Amino acid sequence: MEDRTAEDKTASLTILRTAGLVEPDFFQAVADVVRRYNLTVYLSTTQNIRLLEVRENDRDAIMKELAARGARFKGQVKFPLAKTCVSRPHCKLGKFDTFALAHRIDAHFHGWEKIKPKIKIAISGCTAACSGPMTTDIGIVGTPVGLDIYVGGKLGANPKVGRRIVRRADEDRVIAVIEELVTYHYSQPGKKLRMFKLINNEDFPYPEPV
Numbered sequence: 001m002e003d004r005t006a007e008d009k010t011a012s013l014t015i016l017r018t019a020g021l022v023e024p025d026f027f028q029a030v031a032d033v034v035r036r037y038n039l040t041v042y043l044s045t046t047q048n049i050r051l052l053e054v055r056e057n058d059r060d061a062i063m064k065e066l067a068a069r070g071a072r073f074k075g076q077v078k079f080p081l082a083k084t085c086v087s088r089p090h091c092k093l094g095k096f097d098t099f100a101l102a103h104r105i106d107a108h109f110h111g112w113e114k115i116k117p118k119i120k121i122a123i124s125g126c127t128a129a130c131s132g133p134m135t136t137d138i139g140i141v142g143t144p145v146g147l148d149i150y151v152g153g154k155l156g157a158n159p160k161v162g163r164r165i166v167r168r169a170d171e172d173r174v175i176a177v178i179e180e181l182v183t184y185h186y187s188q189p190g191k192k193l194r195m196f197k198l199i200n201n202e203d204f205p206y207p208e209p210v
């Protein structure tokens with residue numbers, strides 16, 4: 001087997017993007033880095049940009065260069081970024097602006113420290129649920145009369161559909177409910193917990209589907 005020196009060792013580096021959006025200048029900056037360092041780009045299912053085959057010796061320089069263009073990297077941001085569908089105005093079925101809500105959530109929870117791993121958030125503009133909100137820990141779904149909130153969904157080997165806990169919410173209520181749910185999650189014992197393990201607790205704040 002071929003020996004790898006420290007110089008040859010590679011790993012991935014994930015650049016976080018709110019709602020999967022990439023502005024042209026940033027796109028160009030990433031493309032420049034990819035060409036120069038001969039990397040592979042993988043667009044992840046969580047709507048981030050993952051650079052593959054980053055050599056250990058190049059990692060710091062790449063991070064520094066992209067951070068100067070506004071990049072945030074996996075591991076630097078504790079609060080999960082919401083996965084979103086495109087919705088209004090890019091999809092005619094969309095009932096609200098999913099990108100705007102994803103940015104609001106990102107801004108509201110910026111620097112939020114009281115969160116444990118394993119929570120995911122998904123936002124869809126309508127009940128077609130293209131971003132999988134019903135199978136995510138916390139899911140937001142647009143309807144003609146407001147936003148529905150689901151909790152406890154998951155994919156994986158044993159997928160589960162979440163419990164609908166709130167109907168017809170506005171965005172302020174969505175933020176408040178997310179805060180309540182992550183605070184509850186944080187208060188529970190255990191390091192890595194999916195929400196589905198908590199929703200049948202006696203003190204879970206939303207015991208019944210609505």
Ligand code: SF4
Pocket residue numbers: 085086087088091092093094095124125126127128129130131
């Ligand atoms: S969930 Fe609805 S609004 Fe969002 S992309 Fe799918 S069909 Fe369009």
